[in-house]
Amino acid sequence: MKSPSRRNLLKAVALTPAVAVIPLEAVVRSAREARAAAPAYAQPPEVYLTASELGFVEAAVARIIPNDELGPGAKEAGVGTFIDHQLAGPYGRAERWYMQGPWKQGEHEQGYQLKLTPAELYRAAIADIEQYVRGKYGNKSFAELDAKTQDDVLHELEKNDVQLAHVPADTFFNMLVDNTVEGFLADPVYGGNRDFVGWKLIGFPGPRYNYVAEIDQYGKRYDMPYVSIAGRDAAVRKG
Amino acid sequence: MAQRLPAVDVVLVGFGWTASILAKELTDAGLQVLALERGIFRDTIPDFSPTSIQDELRYAVRNGLFEEPERETLTFRNSLEQTALPMRHLGSFRPGSGAGGAGVHWNGQTWRFLPSDFELRSHIAQRYGAKFIPQDMTIQDWGVTYADLEPHYDRFEYLCGISGQAGNVGGKVQEGGNPFEGARRRGYPLPPLKRGAGQVLFDKAAREAGFHPFPCPAANTSEPYQNIYGVQMGQCTFCGYCEWFGCGNYSKASPQTTVFPVLLGRDNFELRTRCEVTRVNTDSSRKRATSVTYVDAAGREFEQPAELVILCAFAQHNVHLLLLSKIGQPYDPVANKGVVGRNYAYQITSSVDVFVDQILNPFMGAGALGQAVDDFNGDLFDHGPHGFVGGGYLALWTTGGRPILQHHVPEGTPTWGGKFKRALAENYLRSASIATHGSVMSYRDAYLDLDPTYRDSYGNPMLRLTFDFHDNEHRMSDFLTARATDVAKAMRARSFHAKPRKGRYSIVPYQTTHNTGGAVMGDDPRTSVVNRYLQSWDVSNLFVMGSSVFPQNAGYNPTGTVGALTYWAAEAIKSRYLKQPGPLVSA
Numbered sequence: 092m093k094s095p096s097r098r099n100l101l102k103a104v105a106l107t108p109a110v111a112v113i114p115l116e117a118v119v120r121s122a123r124e125a126r127a128a129a130p131a132y133a134q135p136p137e138v139y140l141t142a143s144e145l146g147f148v149e150a151a152v153a154r155i156i157p158n159d160e161l162g163p164g165a166k167e168a169g170v171g172t173f174i175d176h177q178l179a180g181p182y183g184r185a186e187r188w189y190m191q192g193p194w195k196q197g198e199h200e201q202g203y204q205l206k207l208t209p210a211e212l213y214r215a216a217i218a219d220i221e222q223y224v225r226g227k228y229g230n231k232s233f234a235e236l237d238a239k240t241q242d243d244v245l246h247e248l249e250k251n252d253v254q255l256a257h258v259p260a261d262t263f264f265n266m267l268v269d270n271t272v273e274g275f276l277a278d279p280v281y282g283g284n285r286d287f288v289g290w291k292l293i294g295f296p297g298p299r300y301n302y303v304a305e306i307d308q309y310g311k312r313y314d315m316p317y318v319s320i321a322g323r324d325a326a327v328r329k330g
Numbered sequence: 331m332a333q334r335l336p337a338v339d340v341v342l343v344g345f346g347w348t349a350s351i352l353a354k355e356l357t358d359a360g361l362q363v364l365a366l367e368r369g370i371f372r373d374t375i376p377d378f379s380p381t382s383i384q385d386e387l388r389y390a391v392r393n394g395l396f397e398e399p400e401r402e403t404l405t406f407r408n409s410l411e412q413t414a415l416p417m418r419h420l421g422s423f424r425p426g427s428g429a430g431g432a433g434v435h436w437n438g439q440t441w442r443f444l445p446s447d448f449e450l451r452s453h454i455a456q457r458y459g460a461k462f463i464p465q466d467m468t469i470q471d472w473g474v475t476y477a478d479l480e481p482h483y484d485r486f487e488y489l490c491g492i493s494g495q496a497g498n499v500g501g502k503v504q505e506g507g508n509p510f511e512g513a514r515r516r517g518y519p520l521p522p523l524k525r526g527a528g529q530v531l532f533d534k535a536a537r538e539a540g541f542h543p544f545p546c547p548a549a550n551t552s553e554p555y556q557n558i559y560g561v562q563m564g565q566c567t568f569c570g571y572c573e574w575f576g577c578g579n580y581s582k583a584s585p586q587t588t589v590f591p592v593l594l595g596r597d598n599f600e601l602r603t604r605c606e607v608t609r610v611n612t613d614s615s616r617k618r619a620t621s622v623t624y625v626d627a628a629g630r631e632f633e634q635p636a637e638l639v640i641l642c643a644f645a646q647h648n649v650h651l652l653l654l655s656k657i658g659q660p661y662d663p664v665a666n667k668g669v670v671g672r673n674y675a676y677q678i679t680s681s682v683d684v685f686v687d688q689i690l691n692p693f694m695g696a697g698a699l700g701q702a703v704d705d706f707n708g709d710l711f712d713h714g715p716h717g718f719v720g721g722g723y724l725a726l727w728t729t730g731g732r733p734i735l736q737h738h739v740p741e742g743t744p745t746w747g748g749k750f751k752r753a754l755a756e757n758y759l760r761s762a763s764i765a766t767h768g769s770v771m772s773y774r775d776a777y778l779d780l781d782p783t784y785r786d787s788y789g790n791p792m793l794r795l796t797f798d799f800h801d802n803e804h805r806m807s808d809f810l811t812a813r814a815t816d817v818a819k820a821m822r823a824r825s826f827h828a829k830p831r832k833g834r835y836s837i838v839p840y841q842t843t844h845n846t847g848g849a850v851m852g853d854d855p856r857t858s859v860v861n862r863y864l865q866s867w868d869v870s871n872l873f874v875m876g877s878s879v880f881p882q883n884a885g886y887n888p889t890g891t892v893g894a895l896t897y898w899a900a901e902a903i904k905s906r907y908l909k910q911p912g913p914l915v916s917a
Contacts, residue, residue, distance in 0.1 A: 130382065130385065130388055131388070154746070154747065155746040155747065155750075156746070156750070156751050157747065157748050157751065159748055159751065161751060161752060161755055164751070181392075182392055185419075186400065187393060187398040187399060187400050187419065188399055188400055188418050188419045189399040189400055189403045189416050189417070189418045189419075190400070190418065191416075191784075193783065193784075195413065195415060197407075197412075197413070197415040198408065198412065198834075199836065199838075200406075200408055200834050200835065200836040200837060200838065201406055201407070201414075201415045201837060202406075202415075202417060202418065202419075202421055202836075202837050202838045203418050203419065204415055204418065242747070245746070249745075249746075268745055268746050271746070272734060273387060273391060273734050276386075276733040276734045276737075277386065277387040277391075277734060278385055278386070278387060281387055289733070290733065292751070292754065292755050293733060293737065293754050293755055293758035293759070294758055294759045295693055295731065295733045295758065296693065298380075298384030298385075298569065298571065299569070299693075300380055300384070300567060300569050301567040301568070301569065302567065302568040302569070302570075302691075302693075302694035303524075303565070303567055303568060305691070305694060306524050306525075306526050306568050306691075306694045307524050307525065307526075309527045309530060309688075310527065310688050310689055311689070311691075312689055312691075312759075313691055313693075313694075320381065320382060320384055320385055
């Protein structure tokens with residue numbers, strides 16, 4: 092038997108060798124979704140953080156992956172810019188997360204249960220941390236502290252030794268460390284890993300696509316130039 | 331009010347691996363087949379193009395191709411006394427969404443289960459005595475045997491173009507393969523993948539430790555391949571973007587690369603995307619499915635009548651749909667009655683990271699590029715002295731060395747600061763991880779039901795998962811971790827870091843997307859939801875595919891067995907059910 096609902100269908104002009112039969116609406120929707128799902132780097136960068144918030148983030152990421160004798164750190168790699176763009180985008184808005192109540196704190200094994208999106212968590216945590224720092228260190232902001240004192244504050248956050256007014260310190264700190272590593276080691280199209288500094292530090296050549304000839308050259312260092320998904324030039328794009 | 335649509339012969343709920351195979355097989359039989367997929371349509375080009383897919387942040391870290399908890403999630407608790415809370419973002423497991431399902435973003439690790447895995451309760455009782463099985467462990471036989479499934483494993487392997495080295499052909503052990511595997515009728519369709527540096531290192535060390543290493547069976551093509559449907563696949567380039575990504579090179583087996591080209595253009599096949607099935611409707615006898623209800627992307631509700639309804643969604647979603655549709659008796663762990671939701675299981679994993687002097691180039695990889703040891707899987711060794719049930723494999727996989735999620739640092743390295751940076755720099759090219767991949771038995775208190783509080787975006791009660799690791803699994807996993815440590819020691823590494831799985835099951839860190847059970851198969855309707863042909867005991871024109879039918883989970887990745895069971899069920903439907911619709915097994 093043949094489904095008469097096929098009257099409402101059209102044969103999609105498929106881009107593949109196979110010709111797919113998909114409802115018109117689905118085709119229209121898919122096209123719309125495909126645009127909506129374009130990679131973040133294909134859109135004009137948006138920003139979220141205020142200048143002082145960005146100052147905190149840049150100072151903190153500079154301690155998480157410091158600039159030292161091994162080379163540039165997270166700040167020089169553009170990780171502050173990376174985090175700002177991420178918070179302004181779908182990740183910052185928790186767009187794919189289930190964010191309906193009721194809200195209840197559970198066991199550690201049950202995972203994140205805060206009502207705050209990542210962007211909201213950053214804003215609340217930075218305000219709390221700056222208030223704590225100004226109270227303890229003579230009205231200085233976090234960015235104005237010396238490196239040793241900054242490290243002390245970060246250790247306190249990590250160990251949850253400081254009671255922030257609105258958010259759990261360790262939840263924010265772990266997110267900040269994760270986001271810093273992401274920015275340092277993600278493709279440079281996202282604003283971090285500028286000039287491939289993260290990948291050069293560790294020896295990851297980027298998405299090179301084909302290693303059939305090299306995979307069994309055991310012990311040999313791979314020395315082709317570093318590449319981005321957007322090609323070699325993407326590394327110099329400024330956020 | 332739902333708009334009632336014209337009837338079709340077969341409606342498939344979901345459009346991943348199992349639905350794609352069934353759609354091909356049942357349209358071959360001349361049936362009008364409709365697949366309802368909750369996600370979007372996706373294909374190799376443009377969705378997985380190599381010019382955009384090799385993006386770790388977008389796909390692996392920000393979950394580009396997976397289901398979105400915003401639309402569909404579940405609640406979770408470790409035990410009956412706790413209050414379950416929603417999984418607000420993905421963690422422990424990552425089901426797919428969209429055409430191809432999780433078959434798009436899997437690694438391609440394609441195993442057969444052992445003959446004894448399918449007769450587990452009988453086998454254990456016979457070898458060690460019935461008392462060897464703990465009281466609360468609810469393991470059971472599958473109702474099918476390895477011999478039943480062997481031709482269907484073969485078919486799935488020749489659909490996918492599996493690269494590998496057979497270890498047992500017709501009872502004869504083959505040099506270089508897994509000597510412990512069940513007998514197969516013939517070798518794999520393609521030779522094993524080239525080994526990476528990590529595989530060579532593992533192979534040598536495992537032999538020194540007295541084990542029997544072999545190349546893992548891979549749904550990544552070692553050579554160009556034309557499959558059983560005439561679809562052409564290309565040779566894998568070891569680009570390292572399999573798991574969490576779609577393959578842009580037609581080299582990883584997926585519904586897109588093995589079935590779509592011969593299916594999608596057929597006049598007797600139709601796919602509707604962004605259509606979420608919310609109910610299977612039955613007649614007044616409750617013994618016959620009449621239609622499914624679904625909601626499209628615009629929020630409109632439709633009723634789709636069909637002669638045959640087959641649930642092909644991801645494991646727990648099939649169970650959710652049965653519970654919402656009130657088909658079969660829901661499982662009650664307190665009264666120990668009912669079946670729907672019973673025997674949820676998972677996988678228990680651990681690892682031993684090794685740090686060596688040699689450059690390993692971890693970025694040259696493929697999802698199923700690995701060297702494994704199977705000496706400690708299933709019941710391949712004497713469990714008497716250990717007192718636990720189950721086992722697993724050890725493997726050194728090189729899936730791609732993508733740097734955000736696959737950098738290893740030695741034990742004791744801080745998670746941030748100058749020492750962390752130095753450890754990154756010194757170890758990325760010179761480290762690897764030996765994984766252990768262990769079975770999880772089923773238990774009276776590990777199950778799925780409907781949540782009393784939280785509702786999904788369609789206003790239906792969410793699925794609730796109650797699950798924890800039991801002492802049996804921890805002891806088994808610790809044993810596997812110790813064997814992986816034996817291999818690490820034989821590597822004479824600079825250092826190694828054993829990471830056993832400790833404590834309660836957590837939904838936070840990624841472990842595996844090998845969720846099983848809840849609609850299990852078997853010979854007895856009092857302890858199973860579907861019979862040995864995956865047909866509902868209660869509603870004979872309803873079948874359930876996928877790992878939701880596993881009575882407990884074995885020590886292997888599930889997809890090979892999911893594929894074999896799909897072909898097994900397809901054959902029963904074509905050769906028997908269509909000739910005389912009704913129960914294929916009398917209850």
